Amino acid sequence: MKRLTISPPLAAVLLAIVLFLLSGFLPNGFGGNLDVATAQAINIVRLSVFLGIIAAGQTLVIISGGEGIDLSTGAVVTLTAILTYTIVNGRNEQVLPALLAVLVVGGLIGLVNGAGIAFLAISPLVMTLGMAGVVSGLILVITHGNVSGAVAPIMTQLIARPVLLGIPGAILIWAVFAALMWLLLERTAFGRRLFAIGANRTTARLSGINVTGMVIATYALSGMLAGLGGFLVVGNTGVVHIRIGDPFLFPSIAAVAVGGTLLTGGKGSYFGTMAGALVLTLITSLLTTMQMQESVRRMVLGATLLTMIAIYGRQRGFRQ
Amino acid sequence: MKQSRWQQATYRHPYLFALLLLAVAFTVNALLQPNLLEPTTLNSNMRVFLPLILVAVGQAIVMIGGGIDISVGSIVSVTNAILATQIGLSGDLSTAGVIMGVALLAGMGAGALNGLCVAYLRLQPIITTFATSFIYSGLALFILPNPGGGVPSRLTAFYRETIILWLPLAFYVIALILLIWAAIRRTRYGRYLYAVGGKADAAYETGVPVRAVQFSTYVISGFMAALGGIAMTLLTGSGNAQVGDPLTLSSITAAVIGGTPLSGGAGGVAGPMIGAIILGLIRNIISFANVATWWQTFVNAAIIVLALATPGIINLVRRRNR
Numbered sequence A: 001m002k003r004l005t006i007s008p009p010l011a012a013v014l015l016a017i018v019l020f021l022l023s024g025f026l027p028n029g030f031g032g033n034l035d036v037a038t039a040q041a042i043n044i045v046r047l048s049v050f051l052g053i054i055a056a057g058q059t060l061v062i063i064s065g066g067e068g069i070d071l072s073t074g075a076v077v078t079l080t081a082i083l084t085y086t087i088v089n090g091r092n093e094q095v096l097p098a099l100l101a102v103l104v105v106g107g108l109i110g111l112v113n114g115a116g117i118a119f120l121a122i123s124p125l126v127m128t129l130g131m132a133g134v135v136s137g138l139i140l141v142i143t144h145g146n147v148s149g150a151v152a153p154i155m156t157q158l159i160a161r162p163v164l165l166g167i168p169g170a171i172l173i174w175a176v177f178a179a180l181m182w183l184l185l186e187r188t189a190f191g192r193r194l195f196a197i198g199a200n201r202t203t204a205r206l207s208g209i210n211v212t213g214m215v216i217a218t219y220a221l222s223g224m225l226a227g228l229g230g231f232l233v234v235g236n237t238g239v240v241h242i243r244i245g246d247p248f249l250f251p252s253i254a255a256v257a258v259g260g261t262l263l264t265g266g267k268g269s270y271f272g273t274m275a276g277a278l279v280l281t282l283i284t285s286l287l288t289t290m291q292m293q294e295s296v297r298r299m300v301l302g303a304t305l306l307t308m309i310a311i312y313g314r315q316r317g318f319r320q
Numbered sequence B: 001m002k003q004s005r006w007q008q009a010t011y012r013h014p015y016l017f018a019l020l021l022l023a024v025a026f027t028v029n030a031l032l033q034p035n036l037l038e039p040t041t042l043n044s045n046m047r048v049f050l051p052l053i054l055v056a057v058g059q060a061i062v063m064i065g066g067g068i069d070i071s072v073g074s075i076v077s078v079t080n081a082i083l084a085t086q087i088g089l090s091g092d093l094s095t096a097g098v099i100m101g102v103a104l105l106a107g108m109g110a111g112a113l114n115g116l117c118v119a120y121l122r123l124q125p126i127i128t129t130f131a132t133s134f135i136y137s138g139l140a141l142f143i144l145p146n147p148g149g150g151v152p153s154r155l156t157a158f159y160r161e162t163i164i165l166w167l168p169l170a171f172y173v174i175a176l177i178l179l180i181w182a183a184i185r186r187t188r189y190g191r192y193l194y195a196v197g198g199k200a201d202a203a204y205e206t207g208v209p210v211r212a213v214q215f216s217t218y219v220i221s222g223f224m225a226a227l228g229g230i231a232m233t234l235l236t237g238s239g240n241a242q243v244g245d246p247l248t249l250s251s252i253t254a255a256v257i258g259g260t261p262l263s264g265g266a267g268g269v270a271g272p273m274i275g276a277i278i279l280g281l282i283r284n285i286i287s288f289a290n291v292a293t294w295w296q297t298f299v300n301a302a303i304i305v306l307a308l309a310t311p312g313i314i315n316l317v318r319r320r321n322r
Helices: A008-023 A034-063 A073-088 A092-119 A124-143 A153-159 A169-187 A189-199 A201-206 A211-237 A246-258 A270-289 A294-312 B005-012 B016-032 B039-064 B072-086 B093-120 B125-143 B153-161 B169-186 B188-198 B200-205 B210-236 B247-257 B270-288 B293-321
Strands: A162-164 B148-150
Touching: A008 A034, A008 A270, A008 A294, A034 A073, A034 A169, A034 A189, A034 A211, A034 A246, A034 A270, A073 A092, A073 A124, A073 A211, A073 A246, A092 A124, A092 A153, A092 A211, A092 B293, A124 B247, A124 B293, A153 A169, A153 A211, A162 A169, A169 A189, A169 A211, A169 A270, A189 A201, A189 A211, A201 A211, A246 A270, A246 A294, A246 B125, A270 A294, A294 B125, B016 B270, B016 B293, B039 B072, B039 B153, B039 B169, B039 B188, B039 B210, B039 B247, B039 B270, B072 B093, B072 B125, B072 B148, B072 B210, B072 B247, B093 B125, B093 B153, B093 B210, B153 B210, B169 B188, B169 B270, B188 B200, B188 B210, B200 B210, B247 B270, B247 B293, B270 B293
Parallel strands: none
Antiparallel strands: none
């Protein structure tokens, strides 16, 4: 069987570029105007940042293997977005405490996920699904359906507005974040152990890796990153509602898969996830620009996703 | 590692824990709602539980075969949209029968697309059925853009009020499925199903048609989801293209509570049915225990997590005590 030699992250980036160029020919596309094209491109990348950072935690748990997945991501994003909104309440000096709070809360939720998975042997999908329900319930208990608060001016300034050479802060944050993720995965003991437990838990344990500790740490980290995502999402939108995180849940998994990270664990990269987030965001916003009906939009999104994973998400066959 | 007796018991009887949980949930519910066993109350409960029971059975069969189906909720919605628009509130019964047949075929077709992608294109089940769930939910919205339409009241009355020999209609549907399942398990296909879910490589080596078996589980799941959609439509009597959404995750929870592990190759169909009934009873208990409205989601989820965690806690305690 012919194998594609092009790597999935690169394929996703190329696909994004081609799609973007094609979108210029749409009736309300940028046409030949380079300035408008640049502005649109920057805007797409800016919108991808939030999915990209939320999907970072998802990347880690998926690499960790053992059917690893985090379905509590959406609920954690919602909870932490609401927390940020209430704690900050329009004051600049409250931004750092809020950031700290969302990291701790997200981390604690992840810790419980990890403990349930590692100690009680509950499958990750079910454990995090249950946790998503608990967190959604908590949100209703705390907010009673309506949230009061506000984001701080400095958050809007740093996240949503251009900061340097017309580039929005969110993109700069993403660049730094990506460098940190690369360091974590490729240059630290944690990263090496993560790939090791993802490839084979038994051999990892025999070579002296504390698998239980690693699993718990990975889920805690995933929760923290979802918390960071919630913080950034609310900083971008400036408003919050009690389902704000839901639309990020399955796309965060799809971004990881489209980026070429094996859903069975042990192999993958954050760059792939970034490319996946870019493609998914681009397709979603293209479908919105084309003013399609919601029904057609969903069908096209589903079919595109299916095509992308069919191109390079295939598992190995038996006859090899 | 030597297994504890509890582990052995739960391995041999995957429904054991579900049955215990059912007994507890049933007792608590009966204390709060003393007329629970009267035919009319039993009927009003079972007719609400039936759609999830049907969907959970399909989900469990996919899980036994080593996969997962995230698109079942959307298939339920498609079925509902088809029935509500094509039969209509004043439709006659023969049209209704034909349309239901069409809906079941549509469900199997949707399942066949899932099966084709997972089994023959070798795509990962969770992400594939997630992608197709968009296609199906888009299709449901396309057929029925705004909530409306419905089915004739004669049909809904038949679903809602049929009680034969003190037992509601749902019991006969459940009994029929259990009988069919018992027959299937004894066939070669039944053994293949468990072999494929347990160790696909080994099954392939020994000549099991792995891909065909995997494909079939998704078709069955699509069929059961469509059946669930028909039950749902007869229950509500109206059309809403998003009616199936909550059933996807509930069906997975029901299957897991019912002793079907996500790793495949084990479990059965009775367990997930019990699991679906347990989920329904928990909702009942919460509404009868006068839990404050804002707390209901939380309490519901917390009980479910506790139920999922209990077997693990028991194992942990037993290992510590040895």
